[in-house]
Amino acid sequence: MTSRLYPVLQTGAFILLALVLCSLIFAAVGLSATETLGAIVDGAFFRPNALAHVLRWGLPLLITAVGVVISFRAGYFNIGAQGQFYLGAICAAFAAEWMRGSPALVAVPVCMLAGMAGGALWALWPALLRVKAGADEVITTMMGNFIAAQLLVHVTSGPLKDPSGSGQQASSRPVEAAWRISESSGSSPVIIAIAALVVLLGWWLVNRTSFGILSGLAGRNPVMVTWQGAKVQRIAISAFVLSGALAGLAGSVELMGPNGRLASGFLPDHGFTAILIALVAGMSVIAAAFIALFFGALTSAGLWLPVMTGLPSSAIDIIHASIALFITAKAGVFRGLLARFGR
């Protein structure tokens, strides 16, 4: 039991450390730390309709996070979830544009598949660069994020531009109302079902298939797995493509669900938050399901803060960043400290 509890305690301790750092930063810019953190907790969990907001933000994050778990477990730092998410949304939007007029039962699955294909393609080229040429995937996927953001700007102000649109943010024509899988605010049974399916399949893939076991081993010791005769390159490319496809699926869920249309620069922190979820969950798909809801709550608090309390939403970015800073810290440090102070 203790061996199971230990990682949880360790994660909790490092998150606490991250919150201390956040408080220091809030204090440094002249905000009251307790007040700010209190307002964030209020916005995350105690506002009216909190659960609906948590599900609205948490479920798409969860879908992307399961993909991140798959690629990180295989030992590949696919930082490009954001770009793959954007490409998924873009491809789904193009599919929706071409399918205009067809029945929802045909169109919605096709758009979802198009989104997954788009995300998978955006993960495929860094995978090939990594496996065939040895180009580091951290930078290539990161650059992929920036390129995808520019593509989104291009698509929303060019090919898919909404001619009647006005205002500062370029956006595409809205998806047909009959195809929307949820209202603009909140979640729906369809999205919950998709997320549940992703978690179940992800869990099965990671824990019950030879791909899952081998990729987990390859992430820790690629040399050993190669010597055992597994095809490491194939595992690597599959892990990349799967994680890209899931990020793309999240993109099309956002498009067909709450957003209803593409807007340039929408949800800019989605990918980074999904990476955090995977890390905090310790690369476990089941844990990710719960952690995603927590981060969904934080994200919804980020939108609520400026409106209700006048506090800046970048406070949430600080919390995310501090957690990222500490979350991978090693357990040995605490054991060493405990030993030094004679427990």
Add this chain to the structure above:
Amino acid sequence: MEDLIVAFLRSGTPLVYVTLAGVIAQRAGIWHLGLEGMMITGACATILGIVLAQSVVVGLLAGAVFCCLLALLFWFVVEVLKANQIIAGLGLTGLGLGGTALALTAIFGSEGAVSASFGLPRLGPAFGAFGGLSVLVAAMPFVVFACWLLLCRTRFGLRLAACGEHPFAARATGVNPGTMRLVALLLGGPLCALGGAELAAGSLQIFSVNMTAGRGFMSFAAVIFGAGHPLGATLASFFFALVGALGIRAQLSYGDRIPSSLLLALPYVATVAGLWLSARMRGGNAASSRELGQQ
């Protein structure tokens, strides 16, 4: 032609300073993905110093101090807490981006942009078409030379490289790799601050949220492209800057035919191409010593 060179120097100089910081860290064995966060902190501190204290010196000093604080934090997390360098670096970047946005909101009441009434000192009319460039552009070759001297021609540089390439060997000769990494990161702090200062106060005299737009990551890519050598990395960042300047030029001449957002993506595409090239040149699968703690 002249204005193309000016644009090229303007966009290249911030990259070079930040790249040098990345090179020093890389040689000490640290993958510094926090460069972006330190660069934007330097940019923000410089403009805030100019706006609030009416002094460039105060701005530069504030930038250096804040960047060194971030470097210290990064060192603590990576070296003492043994966190994963890549994730912690991304966290540091997030801290810089979020922290500057928060500071702007806390001081001026709104996220967005702050403009200063004056920027870094200029070269002056004596330099003709290049008179509009800041003194940091002129100082850049000397800083690159100093870095080369320090890293490639001194005992300290050799020890630093030993800490990165073979920490056990370094320890055997009585060098503490942990301390050397701290020194390397602290040296990078002021360099990042200068890069950020040149970006924000060199020609624009404005700071806006997220204004670095991936330049820190591009600098890191230049470190890899340049194989961790100060001169190679400098050339690599010049290459990225050249592509960026050509993109801006193309926007002016062909803006009606090629969508501008695609031209803006050019430097990122060039970065990917550069990484691919350098990996090809080095041949095979670059050994990466990055593992992620799995429970």
